[in-house]
Amino acid sequence: MNNGKPTLLVTGASGHLGRRVLELLLEAQAGPIIAATRSPEKLDNFKQRGVVVRYADFDSPASLDTAFAGADRLLIISTDAVGVPGQRLKQHLNAVAAAEKAGVGHVVYTSLTAPGPDSPVLLAPDHHGTETALAGSKPGWTVLRNNIYADTLLFTLNQAIQLGKLFAAAGDGKTAYVTREDCARAAAAALASSFSGRRTLDITGPEALSQADLAAIVSALSGQTVTYIPLELETLVQNMVAGGLPQPVAEAYASFDIAIAQGRFSTVSNAVEELTGRKPMRVADFLAAHQEALLQGIAVH
Numbered sequence: 131m132n133n134g135k136p137t138l139l140v141t142g143a144s145g146h147l148g149r150r151v152l153e154l155l156l157e158a159q160a161g162p163i164i165a166a167t168r169s170p171e172k173l174d175n176f177k178q179r180g181v182v183v184r185y186a187d188f189d190s191p192a193s194l195d196t197a198f199a200g201a202d203r204l205l206i207i208s209t210d211a212v213g214v215p216g217q218r219l220k221q222h223l224n225a226v227a228a229a230e231k232a233g234v235g236h237v238v239y240t241s242l243t244a245p246g247p248d249s250p251v252l253l254a255p256d257h258h259g260t261e262t263a264l265a266g267s268k269p270g271w272t273v274l275r276n277n278i279y280a281d282t283l284l285f286t287l288n289q290a291i292q293l294g295k296l297f298a299a300a301g302d303g304k305t306a307y308v309t310r311e312d313c314a315r316a317a318a319a320a321l322a323s324s325f326s327g328r329r330t331l332d333i334t335g336p337e338a339l340s341q342a343d344l345a346a347i348v349s350a351l352s353g354q355t356v357t358y359i360p361l362e363l364e365t366l367v368q369n370m371v372a373g374g375l376p377q378p379v380a381e382a383y384a385s386f387d388i389a390i391a392q393g394r395f396s397t398v399s400n401a402v403e404e405l406t407g408r409k410p411m412r413v414a415d416f417l418a419a420h421q422e423a424l425l426q427g428i429a430v431h
């Protein structure tokens with residue numbers, strides 16, 4: 131503790147979400163901040179602003195013992211290690227165990243919408259396994275089940291504009307896309323809050339949109355008619371493989387469409403506003419704000 135404020139630790143601090151959370155914590159003068167990352171040299175800018183930067187790699191439990199020492203509240207940002215089956219869950223379990231060992235009072239974790247055992251999303255078991263480990267651990271926790279980032283739409287909708295067609299295997303299912311910025315705001319607020327119990331929150335945008343809704347939004351923004359073409363799952367996977375994606379990656383992406391078609395991503399919550407005091411951004415506003423990137427197909431970082 132320092133001046134009565136708990137010490138806040140952010141893992142994965144050099145990633146896009148991590149850096150943004152650090153910025154928001156500094157803006158809010160939230161308290162002593164520790165940034166834990168595999169690449170401390172990338173965070174010199176934060177070090178100069180009073181953030182303590184430590185080396186941490188979820189593949190190395192010993193590094194976590196040192197990195198997590200003295201943290202009161204800790205944000206575990208889920209990793210991007212999805213290439214090797216089982217690796218990401220093991221990483222997250224190492225982080226949960228290290229947080230408990232370090233005597234952390236509260237853990238915030240970035241999970242995924244509806245990750246239960248019945249989810250068809252191939253990445254969901256990592257999140258379900260981590261949530262289960264948290265449930266069995268000593269610290270309090272806040273699970274933030276982040277919906278699909280609206281940011282991911284910039285690339286797919288650019289392709290749709292080029293083709294005049296938006297291909298997906300999502301049927302008429304709707305998705306409550308949320309911007310990464312709103313996920314960062316929610317995570318920073320949950321970390322800096324005084325909540326000490328256990329809660330699971332759906333982090334969503336303000337509305338759920340179908341693929342046909344997206345086609346209409348992007349038609350209006352681009353001035354080109356874009357039509358939604360529903361595909362069978364197999365056809366979508368074949369198309370992605372023909373476009374150069376490895377089969378397992380194509381299957382992982384396509385598994386989101388199955389879940390969307392089942393309505394698993396359609397829940398709209400008010401958690402972002404409750405945590406941050408600000409309504410989450412609408413997809414149409416996000417795309418309009420990034421119109422250049424949308425028309426050029428550049429993902430925003």
Ligand SMILES: NC(=O)c1ccc[n+]([C@@H]2O[C@H](COP(=O)([O-])OP(=O)(O)OC[C@H]3O[C@@H](n4cnc5c(N)ncnc54)[C@H](OP(=O)(O)O)[C@@H]3O)[C@@H](O)[C@H]2O)c1
Pocket residue numbers: 141142143144145146147148166167168169186187188189207208209210211221240276277278279282310
């Ligand atoms: N909801 C969605 O649509 C969506 C989309 C994309 C990603 N995600 C998830 O959200 C996370 C954050 O998103 P982002 O945009 O910030 O992704 P990003 O920029 O690709 O960041 C990847 C993150 O993984 C961390 N990481 C990788 N290997 C690690 C290890 N061995 N130990 C500890 N941390 C490790 C990185 O931390 P350091 O490099 O600082 O160590 C970094 O924070 C992603 O990692 C992914 O799990 C969700």
